[in-house]
Amino acid sequence: SQTIHQWPATLVQPVGSPLSLECTVEGTSNPNLYWYRQAAGRGLQLLFYSVGIGQISSEVPQNLSASRPQDRQFILSSKKLLLSDSGFYLCAWTAVGNTIYFGEGSWLTVV
Amino acid sequence: EDQVTQSPEALRLQEGESSSLNCSYTVSGLRGLFWYRQDPGKGPEFLFTLYSAGEEKEKERLKATLTKKESFLHITAPKPEDSATYLCAVRENEKLTFGTGTRLTIIP
Numbered sequence: 001s002q003t004i005h006q007w008p009a010t011l012v013q014p015v016g017s018p019l020s021l022e023c024t025v026e027g028t029s030n031p032n033l034y035w036y037r038q039a040a041g042r043g044l045q046l047l048f049y050s051v052g053i054g055q056i057s058s059e060v061p062q063n064l065s066a067s068r069p070q071d072r073q074f075i076l077s078s079k080k081l082l083l084s085d086s087g088f089y090l091c092a093w094t095a096v097g098n099t100i101y102f103g104e105g106s107w108l109t110v111v
Numbered sequence: 112e113d114q115v116t117q118s119p120e121a122l123r124l125q126e127g128e129s130s131s132l133n134c135s136y137t138v139s140g141l142r143g144l145f146w147y148r149q150d151p152g153k154g155p156e157f158l159f160t161l162y163s164a165g166e167e168k169e170k171e172r173l174k175a176t177l178t179k180k181e182s183f184l185h186i187t188a189p190k191p192e193d194s195a196t197y198l199c200a201v202r203e204n205e206k207l208t209f210g211t212g213t214r215l216t217i218i219p
Contacts, residue, residue: 006154032205043211044155044198051205059206090154099145100200100207102154 002027006091006103013110019064019078021106023091026072033074034092034100035066044090050074086110114138117199117210125218127188132213134199135181144182145207146175147198155198158184189217 006023013019025031035047046059048066056066063082067075074091086109094100114137124130136144143162147155159168161177168175172193174185184197196214200207 034207044200044207044209046206046208049205057205088152092154099143099157099160100202101157102147105152105154107152 004103010107016080021076023074025093031093035076036090038088081110083110115210121214123216129187132184136201138201138203143202145200149196191217191219
């Protein structure tokens, strides 16, 4: 069966520090991969999605970036965090045309 | 631009009191309407996918229905463990667009 792993689960980072969130999917090949952010009291906002290695589509202009170095690995990064980057970050995957499944999320607090 | 609107924002029910949550949407090429359940601090858990008007899906006390403009999540005789935020999303191409959710509280 397919599983998705996302880490770290929680982190507190100072303003201006770098960020790296990682996500891997097991049990499938060539999945579509997604990064969403959920701010307190708001809906899920799509940040990036990828349909293949090295193929990244950005939905929201900001100081975050995403990379897909391997078929089942998706990384969310920032060189310098802002206070407004705080939130709940969710990685998700789907086989083409099927349901999107989410990981357990990463809580980021920028202080 | 796709829009997904959920109502009400919050709903408090007594245990056993049935009700419905609404999701209205505008999308040019629907490739599925999805319902998720989200518990505090957790990722959304998939419940249902609906693809065409008239389609219905059921799971335990939940039933989802779909028309050309909206979907309903009916909750029959809910229990306290049904308390959660219920999210609706529509899929066009490779992306899911989410509503802001309905926070459901079932009071014992």
